[in-house]
Amino acid sequence: MARKKKAVRSTAKLTTLDDFLAEEGKRDEFEDIAVKEVLAWQIEQAMKEKNISRNNLAQRMKTQRPAFALCASARQPSLVPLRLI
Numbered sequence: 680m681a682r683k684k685k686a687v688r689s690t691a692k693l694t695t696l697d698d699f700l701a702e703e704g705k706r707d708e709f710e711d712i713a714v715k716e717v718l719a720w721q722i723e724q725a726m727k728e729k730n731i732s733r734n735n736l737a738q739r740m741k742t743q744r745p746a747f748a749l750c751a752s753a754r755q756p757s758l759v760p761l762r763l764i
Contacts, residue, residue, distance in 0.1 A: 700706035
């Protein structure tokens with residue numbers, strides 16, 4: 680069975696992901712999502728490190744757990760940076 684030769688791609692036409700997303704008008708949207716995911720991950724890591732539950736953190740922040748869960752979730756478009764631990 681004969682192997683197909685791979686097409687040689689020109690690196691001159693390649694762009695960065697940032698360039699591609701900017702051209703598509705999606706860079707800011709993806710950047711916002713990435714920041715939210717990092718913040719949510721950092722909150723989770725700090726909670727684990729300090730052995731703090733979501734309920735306890737919500738109480739410290741003087742809010743209810745469901746409200747905290749919505750704000751701390753990376754998947755929520757309305758993530759608002761909160762005063763952390």
